[in-house]
Amino acid sequence: MNKIIKKIILILLITAAVSVVSIYAYRIVSNQNIESKQSAESEIDALTFYHWWTSPGESAAINALIDVFIKKYPDTAVMPTPVTGGGGFSMLGIIKPLVNAGEAPDAFQMHAAYESKPYYDAGLLKQIDDIWESEDLESVIPKIVQDMNKFEGHYYSVPIDIHRSNLVWYNKLLLSQNNINPDNLTTWDLFFNACETLKASGVEYPIQMGESWTASHVFEQIVASMGIDFYEDWVNGKITSLDNPKLLEALRIFNKYLSYVNSDYSELSWNSATARVIEGESAFNIMGDWANGEFKAAKKIYGVDYGVFAVPGTENMYGLVIDTFQHPKGIKHPVNAQRWLKNAASKEGQDAFNPLKGSISARTDSDISKYDAYQQFATSDFLAVRYMFPSVVHGSGAPESFKLNLNDIIVQFLDNRDDEEFISSMTRYIQSISSEYTINWSLN
Numbered sequence: 001m002n003k004i005i006k007k008i009i010l011i012l013l014i015t016a017a018v019s020v021v022s023i024y025a026y027r028i029v030s031n032q033n034i035e036s037k038q039s040a041e042s043e044i045d046a047l048t049f050y051h052w053w054t055s056p057g058e059s060a061a062i063n064a065l066i067d068v069f070i071k072k073y074p075d076t077a078v079m080p081t082p083v084t085g086g087g088g089f090s091m092l093g094i095i096k097p098l099v100n101a102g103e104a105p106d107a108f109q110m111h112a113a114y115e116s117k118p119y120y121d122a123g124l125l126k127q128i129d130d131i132w133e134s135e136d137l138e139s140v141i142p143k144i145v146q147d148m149n150k151f152e153g154h155y156y157s158v159p160i161d162i163h164r165s166n167l168v169w170y171n172k173l174l175l176s177q178n179n180i181n182p183d184n185l186t187t188w189d190l191f192f193n194a195c196e197t198l199k200a201s202g203v204e205y206p207i208q209m210g211e212s213w214t215a216s217h218v219f220e221q222i223v224a225s226m227g228i229d230f231y232e233d234w235v236n237g238k239i240t241s242l243d244n245p246k247l248l249e250a251l252r253i254f255n256k257y258l259s260y261v262n263s264d265y266s267e268l269s270w271n272s273a274t275a276r277v278i279e280g281e282s283a284f285n286i287m288g289d290w291a292n293g294e295f296k297a298a299k300k301i302y303g304v305d306y307g308v309f310a311v312p313g314t315e316n317m318y319g320l321v322i323d324t325f326q327h328p329k330g331i332k333h334p335v336n337a338q339r340w341l342k343n344a345a346s347k348e349g350q351d352a353f354n355p356l357k358g359s360i361s362a363r364t365d366s367d368i369s370k371y372d373a374y375q376q377f378a379t380s381d382f383l384a385v386r387y388m389f390p391s392v393v394h395g396s397g398a399p400e401s402f403k404l405n406l407n408d409i410i411v412q413f414l415d416n417r418d419d420e421e422f423i424s425s426m427t428r429y430i431q432s433i434s435s436e437y438t439i440n441w442s443l444n
């Protein structure tokens with residue numbers, strides 16, 4: 001009996017030893033596979049990048065930029081990863097873990113200033129002063145945009161566009177059918193009177209709004225309409241009292257605005273809301289000028305089919321939304337990443353992308369003949385306005401945690417319309433993250 005037990009124990013010991021060795025061997029082989037795969041990937045002539053430009057206008061624009069790159073580098077396999085969900089909210093949840101885990105693509109769409117700060121603070125972005133110098137970008141990029149792409153005096157991203165946030169897009173036919181002159185809608189009361197006129201003539205929802213972040217976008221413009229000083233305090237984390245009269249007034253206007261909005265907003269993408277104004281179902285849509293890209297994709301003509309005016313009270317302001325690309329650390333195709341950044345910042349790249357995107361070029365030397373009447377007006381207005389303000393909703397104006405919390409507060413408010421909860425949640429949260437306000441904006 002003992003002999004049999006001994007034999008069994010010996011066999012068990014041998015199998016255990018063999019399996020440990022084989023697991024260990026497998027790990028080595030698989031690591032070698034991963035390393036060889038990674039080294040193989042890095043040897044492949046490829047470029048990977050992430051973005052959230054999935055609407056008709058947005059995808060036309062990014063494809064045009066890729067075409068410019070492929071013309072220069074025909075052998076490079078360009079592999080974009082589009083992430084659905086406008087405004088970058090869903091993308092943030094995907095790209096941040098990748099970059100933080102050292103698995104970043106060669107580039108990704110990122111807003112300037114605060115949105116790029118967590119990556120900078122974690123040492124995950126390569127300094128790219130060399131690109132700004134070799135491409136002489138400081139001679140063509142406006143100073144305010146330069147500063148939004150820098151930390152501690154060095155560059156960590158290149159801007160691909162300059163979008164404007166504080167705009168009301170309108171369907172020209174619907175307004176003329178109701179004898180509404182958009183040039184007169186310079187105050188919120190006059191704007192809401194126009195909404196009343198439209199409702200009286202049978203337009204069920206004079207205004208179209210989409211998913212949560214588009215409501216946050218509206219609220220941000222209402223904050224700006226309270227004056228540049230109030231907006232500056234808001235982005236600098238100084239709006240902390242429950243009875244701030246301008247915050248209370250902004251909320252009153254927001255409530256009134258929502259009373260004219262489509263009831264199905266929560267299921268609507270931003271561009272589906274804009275599409276309803278394009279088609280004439282509704283008259284107004286507050287949205288950044290990426291909406292211009294949707295009108296163009298729908299073959300509509302600015303000044304004939306549609307028009308735009310500044311959000312009431314923000315006529316002399318330019319709400320800045322700046323998309324950028326960067327060079328994450330530890331990527332697989334660093335040479336192609338540098339080429340991509342130069343392509344995005346180039347005159348040829350900008351003049352291929354922005355005319356379709358609806359934005360103006362981030363460069364002051366763009367070929368303005370390639371841009372439509374709206375963009376030519378916006379290019380000159382960028383130089384003429386008295387004030388510029390960084391968008392919170394689109395990543396630049398305030399700490400990322402405030403942007404995300406603002407969206408949560410807005411979603412909650414859309415659901416329960418509890419004014420007191422809205423004010424106390426926002427002011428309390430601003431106080432709780434006071435240390436995160438590291439950029440001191442001076443907007444005057």
Ligand code: GAL
Nearest residue numbers: 058086087088290321323394
């Ligand atoms: C913004 C982005 C724009 C536009 C918009 C809608 O955050 O900066 O380029 O794409 O979202 O998705």
